[in-house]
Structure formats: C-alpha cells, structure tokens
Amino acid sequence: MARVNLTKAVFLYIVIYIIVFGASYLYYLHRTEVVIYDTNFIVGDHVGFDLNSSVITFGMVTPAGSASRGINILESDVARHAKLYARGDVSKFISTSQHSVYVAPDSAQEIMLDVSIPVDLSFGNYSGKVKVVLLTD
Amino acid sequence: MRSIPLSLFVLGLVVVISVGLYVPYVIEQVGWTPIDKPTVIDVESESGNLFFTIDPKENVTNNGTS
Numbered sequence: 001m002a003r004v005n006l007t008k009a010v011f012l013y014i015v016i017y018i019i020v021f022g023a024s025y026l027y028y029l030h031r032t033e034v035v036i037y038d039t040n041f042i043v044g045d046h047v048g049f050d051l052n053s054s055v056i057t058f059g060m061v062t063p064a065g066s067a068s069r070g071i072n073i074l075e076s077d078v079a080r081h082a083k084l085y086a087r088g089d090v091s092k093f094i095s096t097s098q099h100s101v102y103v104a105p106d107s108a109q110e111i112m113l114d115v116s117i118p119v120d121l122s123f124g125n126y127s128g129k130v131k132v133v134l135l136t137d
Numbered sequence: 138m139r140s141i142p143l144s145l146f147v148l149g150l151v152v153v154i155s156v157g158l159y160v161p162y163v164i165e166q167v168g169w170t171p172i173d174k175p176t177v178i179d180v181e182s183e184s185g186n187l188f189f190t191i192d193p194k195e196n197v198t199n200n201g202t203s
Binding site: 005 | 139140141142143146149150153154156157158159160161162164165166168169170171172173174
C-alpha cells in the first residue's frame with residue numbers, strides 16, 4: 001500500500017492551501033464590486049424626511065411605523081447579482097423583498113430597503129452600514 | 138519516519154482545497170447580516186384585536202429614493 005511521508009504531506013498541504021486561498025480570493029475580488037453605505041434612522045414621535053443621497057437615511061420614523069429608501073444599481077454590459085448585507089443597530093430592523101437581486105445586462109435595477117420599527121423600540125438614533133455586493137456572472 | 142496512507146493524503150488534499158476555495162467568501166461576510174425578506178417583527182394584542190406587522194411596504198410613512 002502506497003504511503004506518503006507525513007512531514008512532506010503537511011508541507012504540501014500548506015503550500016496548496018496558500019495557492020488555492022490566494023487564487024480564490026483574487027478571483028472573488030476580480031468578480032465582485034462592493035459598495036458600503038452609512039445608514040441610519042431616528043425613532044421619534046413624528047415622521048421626518050431626509051433625502052440625503054450619499055447615505056441611506058430613513059429619516060424619523062415613529063414606533064410601529066416603517067420607511068423605505070431605494071438603491072439604484074446602474075447599467076452595466078454584464079449580468080450581475082446584487083446581494084445585500086447590514087451591520088450595526090439597523091441590521092435587526094432592515095429588510096428587502098429579496099436578498100439576492102439579478103441585474104440583467106444593460107439594465108438598471110432599483111432595490112428597495114425597508115425599516116420596520118417595533119412598537120416598543122426606544123426613541124433614539126439607530127445607525128449602521130449597508131453593504132451591496134455586486135457579483136459578476 | 139512517520140507516514141500516512143495515500144488515500145488519507147488524497148482526502149486531506151480535497152479538504153484543504155475545499156477550505157481554500159470557501160474561506161474567501163466567508164471572510165467577506167463575517168460581521169454582516171444578510172438583508173432578507175421581512176419577518177413578523179411584532180405581534181400586539183390590543184382591545185381583543187391582533188395587530189401584525191408583516192410587510193413594511195404596507196405601512197410606508199416615509200418614501201424617498203436616493
């Protein structure tokens with residue numbers, strides 16, 4: 001029965017892991033475009049609007065209320081999949097109709113993001129970040 | 138000198154390559170929560186009526202487009 005020297009096997013594993021990991025990571029970076037937005041909303045006793053386009057801000061929302069903002073994925077000559085992620089205070093309250101959105105070549109796509117405020121959420125400023133990952137097919 | 142069977146070596150090779158391919162995708166998502174479809178976030182019983190908040194779009198109070 002053929003056997004392989006353990007020391008050589010471990011060395012080979014490490015070399016192969018570094019090569020595969022590096023190639024996979026470079027490939028991932030090559031086919032993805034990542035955009036990270038600051039995002040926030042304020043829970044208060046009245047509704048407020050904020051149409052700042054550099055951040056995804058939902059303005060002031062009352063408890064049990066909700067608000068929506070859109071992200072425009074601009075045209076490209078290749079097909080892409082957009083995936084959305086969040087972190088921070090907002091991540092528990094933010095949602096969209098679909099996690100992964102297909103964007104056809106030469107067409108734009110708007111993705112709506114919604115925040116829904118529970119009845120018992122304390123007044124205050126809630127912030128975080130939204131990450132849009134565009135994966136080229 | 139210690140050695141391992143060839144079959145075990147090949148199995149290890151498959152595991153190493155699989156992990157090497159998968160890890161970059163995992164690294165990019167650590168600390169991020171996927172934004173997905175809304176779930177029931179609040180159920181309140183008031184005056185004998187059940188109040189469900191299921192779809193945020195049904196209760197839009199502030200709608201802007203960036």
